[in-house]
Amino acid sequence: MSQNYEELLEVMHARKSVRKFDPHYTINKEEITSMLEEAISAPSSSNLQPWRFLVIQDRELKKKINRFSFNQEQIETASAIIAVIGDTEMYHNIDEIYLSNLAAGNIDEEHVQIQIQNAKAAYPNAPLEVRRNIATFDAGLVSMQLMLIAKARGYDTVPMGGFDKQQFAASFELESRYEPLVLIALGKAASPAYGSTRLPIDSITTYM
Known part of the structure; x- marks a missing residue:
């Protein structure tokens, strides 16, 4: 196995959902933007x-979010x-998007x-529900990538779906086309995350 693969595995297995951050x-x-x-x-x-x-870093805004997010400690103690x-x-x-791809020489x-x-x-x-499902799926891809990047840079994260999305949208006056999907707490762990196990691969995989 290549060194790149070993490094990827190290980051993947090191990433855990941290709930206690250094406030x-x-x-x-600049670093958040880079990530x-x-x-x-x-x-x-x-x-x-x-x-x-x-990206929410303001202390009072984080407190505001927490009022409709089940008072999760990490929301107020994470760096962002x-x-x-x-x-x-x-x-x-x-x-x-497509004309930018043309200008970059990626397509004729x-x-x-x-x-x-x-x-x-x-x-x-396409029906709204179909477009919502597409946005949700793609948000999952970019969120996982962001969390791995953060871990590779020495930071910790936890993804959260447990918040009132309607209240969030209203609080930040989002246009109707925009739907909040996940909150990611980002910061430095104040204590280790709990370990977790996974189902055996044989019980969740079928080869045809």
Whole structure:
């Protein structure tokens, strides 16, 4: 096995869901931005990247979130809470994304126009529930990538779905197209995370 593979395994197994963070530890905006820039290399449906991020570091805002998030300790003690928000109208970005791909030399004019036409025929006409499912799936991909990147940089995380999404959207005055999907607490662990086990692979895998 290559050294890269060994290093990847080390990060994967080291990442645990931490719930006790050092409340005095801060991570600057520049480093958080750098981690997000790396995380968005994650794949997404038709490359429409239906993720948006709201980075919350203000102490009072974290307290506000916690009032409708079951008073989870990590929300107030983490260096930042990163809200991963799904764009259910991701089709508004079709031209910008695909023409950028053309400008980068990743595709030719003929094929980019086919991609644009196909995407514009499919996504605006898809039911909201379908687009919501796409955004949710893609948010999971970028969230996992962000948590691994954070661990590789020496930070700790925990993903949280246990919060009132309607209250969150109202509190931050999100447009109706944007739906909060997951909160990621980011910081330095104040105590180790609990270990956890997994089901045996034979019990969850079938080869055909």
